[in-house]
Amino acid sequence: MRNEALRQFLMVRRARITPERAGLPPPRDRRRVVGLRRAEVAALAGISTGYYKRVERGVVGGISASVLAGLAQALQLDDAERDYLADLVRAASSTRLGHPAPPAHAVRPFVRELLAATSLPCCVLDDRLDVLAANDLARALYLPxxxxxxxxVNQARFTFYDAASRDYWGDWDAMADLAVALLRGSSGREPVDPGLTRLITELRTRSADFRTRWATFDVASDTAGVREINHPLVGRLTLETHSIPLPEDPGQRVLVHTPCPAAGTAGQLARLASCGADLRAGGVPRPRGRATPRSG
Structure with a gap:
């Protein structure tokens, strides 16, 4: 299974690099492949064609860091893709029997106290994109x-199953791409996490949008960036998302949303905080009925 992921990742990345983009001379013959040939990747990486073919088949025992670096440079991988390649190689070359214990998903008490003490929307996300904990303002922000x-509560399931996500995310395609790329990166780091495997299988089965994106092998390792959210209670929000990994709990990260100054979002967050208090008291009616899951 892991060897197949390695093979497909290398093939997809090889197909994306044209000879011109790789700095190679224009081909003199008619090419039968899209992107680079195996021999061209091998030459760019400084290894033999036979060696590269074995790597693409998943025969990676004893592969050196310099070879991995050469492949990453030849395929023009970014940092997240380099890490994913290293994770796939590590999994493919592992001779350990059995499965390691899945990562813990309990949020430590001091982290919950930190969330409660923060005046900004703040939550804890794991490698499966489950929202493990959230302060009141984050729960109001994530109302849908x-x-x-x-x-x-899971960002990927919401994005691909709930029709309300199309309105909630200001740029649905960007958020869908990010969710898939994050899960792809997680699958390399945690190849035997049964919960993650079940989630990915479920998403591939139920959502055609997810299946299409999953086949691209796009990889991301960080959730930071700007979010555009169409909130059902306070309207359009432009937020900067900051991601803080929790080293003591690998796979968990704290997300803090701050208002973009130029977008006038600070006032809307204040209104949302007030709505959040009313929601806790049961005083704000739901703005819509429960959406039905989308199937692919």
């Missing part, structure tokens, strides 16, 4: 996610 019938 909490209204969605799927549990646990």
């Amino acid at each position: 996610l909490y209204e969605s019938p799927d549990r646990p």
